[in-house]
Amino acid sequence: MSAGPTRSEYDVVVVGAGPAGLAAAATAAGAGLSTLLLDENAGPGGQVWRAIDTTPVRAPDLLGRDYWAGAGLVAEARASGAEILQGATVWGLDRNLEVAVSIGGGSRFVTARRVVLATGALERPFPIPGWTLPGVLTAGAAQTLLKSSGLVPEGRTVLAGQGPLLWLLAAQILRLGGGIDLILDTAERANWRQAWRYAPGFLFTPYFAKGLALMREVRAKVRVVSGVTALSAEGDGRVERVAYTAGGRRETVPVDTLLLHQGVVPNVNLAMAAGVKHAWDPIQLCWAPVLDETLATSVPGIAIAGDGAGIGGAPAAVVRGRIAGLAAVEALAPTAVRRGPSMETLRVARDRAERGRRFLDLLFRPSRAFRIPDGDTVVCRCEEVTARDIRDAVAIGATGPNQLKAYRRAGMGPCQGRLCGLTVTELMAEARGMTPEEIGYYRLRPPVKPITLAELADMPQSESAVRAVVR
Known part of the structure; x- marks a missing residue:
């Protein structure tokens, strides 16, 4: 196997180099714990700060200042002494805190005294007729291309769905010179009645002013159809038309690219495969791990931070990551010299970062x-x-x-x-x-990500290796 972890045992292994993972790794390593940060992408940042080191889109205002806020945390994690491995696919984790990782064409195990899962979120499925046609993408996929390569859709482009990411992506496409022909807003008007009582808390968060500014920016340039109640992609071999119903009328528009989005949900596969207890969240309409105040799970030694702990956004993810990292320090090295805020201060910061979340969850609850x-x-x-x-x-x-x-x-x-x-x-x-x-949900077990037989063959032939794939 080519370059991989430098040792077989660590105090802390963090999975995912997004906002939460970077914060957790920086906190743990900064206190002197041997820390390994594993991430399957080419560079750090996760989806929120994707390609922050390499993006060709350098003008700050094009991607937004929230994007560039990640540069400081990336630098902190690198300076902390944490060992950071990119291109590392974590495909297994068990109750003994053995982490199975593939990197450079081979697989191996590392063990940890504490594991922090910061695997982030996935886009919620949007299963409409024709969503598998070529030319239909998720908003997240389009944003990945935009951030990593500066690419925007060509031809007739329609965005459909709801949620903050939809409006952010629309603004970013427009700023980079792309065109959007139509936005089909699927948010249910009835959601306002449920969300309204949480509006006062939301008004005093940064999300309110930023969200309002984004929507104004986009609406000034793009036609928006609200109250869409039905949607389908149509075409022969690829998407050619989008049919939608709004106000009781069915309309059809020609299209070359259709971008879909109706929110994000926690990425639970690795945690579930490790035996972590999850419960159905009736507000966010998804599975979420059952956690205590320090983000510890039902499996001793495993914590979950970031959006994998429940959707909260990037600022909340950073604070959650610091909480999980500090909890590991308090458990493994209680006398270590620590820099940064106390656990109580972090909890207050987390509550502040999560304020107004209930309003967004109810307002953009998909129908x-x-x-x-x-x-x-x-x-x-x-x-x-x-x-x-x-x-x-x-x-x-x-x-x-x-x-x-x-x-x-x-x-x-x-x-x-x-x-x-x-x-x-x-x-x-x-x-x-x-x-x-x-x-219930699927019963998940390793490997939770596709790996090749060559990667398995490269693995040391230990009892642990056999147990990981044969149960």
């Missing part, structure tokens, strides 16, 4: 029509399983996502359920007249 598909709409993209297939499987005896694998192979492809898991849970819950909590 049933865009979460639970019908008919021949594809749910599991890897195995091409449709909503009808899943309902038929329930009718003949499938009781939950794990039983569904035997009927339709849903969740058994390369993504291991990341693109279909939430949809399958909610769809089966509706079909069976049960709650998502009662239906």
Whole structure:
């Protein structure tokens, strides 16, 4: 195996070099703990600060000043003494705190006294008819291209969905000279009634002024259709049209690129594979880990920080990362010299950073029509399983996502359920007249990311290696 971890044991292993992971690693290493930070991307920053070292988009105002705020934390993590490995795919974690990682074409294990999972968020599935057509992308994918390469969509472009990222991406595309023909806003107007009582708290956060400015900037240049209640992508071999319904009228517009987004949800696969207890969040409509005040999980030694602990945004992720890092220091080196704020100060900062979150969660809560598909709409993209297939499987005896694998192979492809898991849970819950909590989620186990046989063959032939892939 080529360049990998320099040792087999560390005090702290952090997975993910986004805002939370960088903060956790900097805090732990800064206190003298041997710290390894593993991240599968080419450079640090996660999705929020993606390609912050290498982006060709250097003018501060084009990506926004919040993006460049990450440069200081990247520098802090590098100066802390933490060992940082990019291009490292973590595909396994067990209760003994053994971390399986592939890097440079080979795999190996490292052990930790504490593990901090900072795996961030995934875009919520948006299963509409035609969402698998070429030319249909997620907003996150488009933003990755924009940040890493300065690329913006060409031709007729439509953005559809809701949430802060949709408006941020629209503004960034426009600033870089791209064109947007139409925005189809799927936010339910009824959401205002539920969110309104939390508005006073939201008004006193930075999100209010920034969000309002973004929406004004975009609306001044792009036509926006609100109250969209149905949506589909159409075309022969690739997307050519977008059909939508708003105000009871169905319209069709030609399109070359359709960008979809309806919020983000915690990336839970690695934590679930490690046996961490999760619960269904009825507000954010997703699975979230059960954590204590220091972000510790049900598995001793494993903590979760950032959006993987529940969606909170980048400022909250940084504070959560520092809390998890400081908790590791307090557990492993209580007499170590520490720099930075105390745990109590960090908790106050976390509460401040998370203020107003309930307003956003309720305002941008996606409707049933865009979460639970019908008919021949594809749910599991890897195995091409449709909503009808899943309902038929329930009718003949499938009781939950794990039983569904035997009927339709849903969740058994390369993504291991990341693109279909939430949809399958909610769809089966509706079909069976049960709650998502009662239906449950896929039973996950290593490898949670695709790895090659060559990578496995490169692994030291220890009992731990065998246990990781044969259970």
